[in-house]
């Protein structure tokens with residue numbers, strides 16, 4: 216039976232750029248395992264003959280025509296960023312190419 | 314120890330193609346290249362909370378078009394997924410892409426390399442959104458971000474590792490670009506980033522099936538760079554293997570100046586993108602009817618046109634290949650022939666002078682203003698003897714430079730060939746009069762004297778005299794001894 220170990224939580228938190236102290240990590244580990252247990256209960260429901268889906272809405276092929284709409288003004292976009300060098304947003308120097 | 318020659322390269326290619334839709338993949342922002350930075354964004358492409366992406370119908374349709382041209386099987390249901398990673402050019406911290414239910418799979422493309430047809434299988438083709446653009450050079454401590462490109466539609470075309478030489482990879486890319494140009498769905502401009510290519514290569518001993526350690530190569534800014542990088546990497550890996558070294562699984566960057574690949578040395582761990590279904594986008598059904606409808610709208614593709622050109626115009630495989638690589642070039646050829654010019658001279662002009670001109674000016678054939686009728690006129694001027702070969706080349710260049718018909722160039726520049734017998738006679742007499750020694754030389758049996766006289770006469774006429782007529786005339790005069798004083 217799969218469970219989520221504290222190591223997995225630490226790893227996922229790191230990938231998601233979340234800082235968790237030991238207490239929070241233990242708490243989240245417990246919560247995630249509870250969720251897994253709940254999903255395991257759901258797995259008892261017979262689903263033969265039910266079409267697998269990635270979506271709950273009875274909708275498909277929602278499309279829009281390739282027609283342009285006004286964008287946001289440049290100044291208000293730049294204003295959203297914590298650091299700027301108009302007309303650009305500024306971030307700490309990225310050294311790596313690619 | 315195994316020799317360097319006994320390894321076979323196993324190459325795969327990944328091409329990202331920017332679709333030239335008017336708007337982005339999931340919002341109505343313009344995709345126009347070169348707009349003021351951060352002026353083409355909205356809450357959807359910036360990933361602000363509470364927004365809903367909606368798929369661009371044209372991007373969907375064009376994706377199906379490309380998939381069919383690459384002989385793929387379209388998915389009956391496709392969906393989008395979130396590919397999660399952090400990078401300053403990615404405003405949402407995830408990219409909307411396709412993971413396990415892509416647009417299309419299991420295609421193939423055939424290219425001819427050194428007279429042999431090789432088939433490359435296409436693993437998958439999927440739709441995804443582009444990231445923004447980072448500028449590194451303006452400041453020492455900061456990188457600058459422009460989100461205009463974020464959300465622009467990309468089509469990713471991934472091959473199986475079926476390519477067995479750098480040259481085959483190069484030819485595959487040429488064919489790919491040609492197909493896309495025929496489909497008219499991307500500008501394929503590598504400088505503007507609308508076509509990007511990554512490649513991977515491993516080596517294995519000839520005759521074995523086990524794959525070697527795969528190295529990815531990035532930072533390839535032209536098809537030529539792809540070819541050079543693969544050749545370099547093949548040699549680097551073979552040399553290392555022959556020395557008994559192991560190949561590291563890594564990503565390397567092509568250095569176009571030093572002509573070598575360099576290890577990126579940055580990713581200590583394998584990327585973990587934690588894909589999951591994009592909850593904001595519902596699935597997309599692709600019905601057989603829709604596929605057939607798009608198939609019915611496909612234009613004639615390069616391979617079909619090549620075959621037709623060989624058959625219809627009696628061109629050799631090589632000529633048909635060169636002429637059909639660019640849709641614009643193929644069109645020029647057919648229109649000039651349709652206007653009544655024989656196929657062979659038109660083909661020669663286009664494959665020789667025209668392509669040299671385009672290459673010299675770093676232009677795409679479609680960017681040159683050339684009326685097919687002008688080609689017909691030029692060929693006729695040469696055939697009627699009114700233009701010599703070298704003069705016709707001058708006229709051709711002028712015609713393209715200025716975008717005017719050949720008659721106009723000829724008229725304005727006085728380039729017309731002198732074929733008038735009386736005019737040529739005067740010219741011959743003048744030259745003979747001034748070169749008595751050559752006449753004596755010729756009569757003593759020194760036939761090269763005729764060449765000297767020809768040279769003098771051509772110079773005197775500034776290259777406009779009809780050389781065949783002039784040569785015959787000079788010879789006749791020398792042999793009959795009829796040298797008149799110039800009038």
Ligand SMILES: [Zn+2]
Nearest residue numbers: 340342355358
């Ligand atoms: Zn937008």
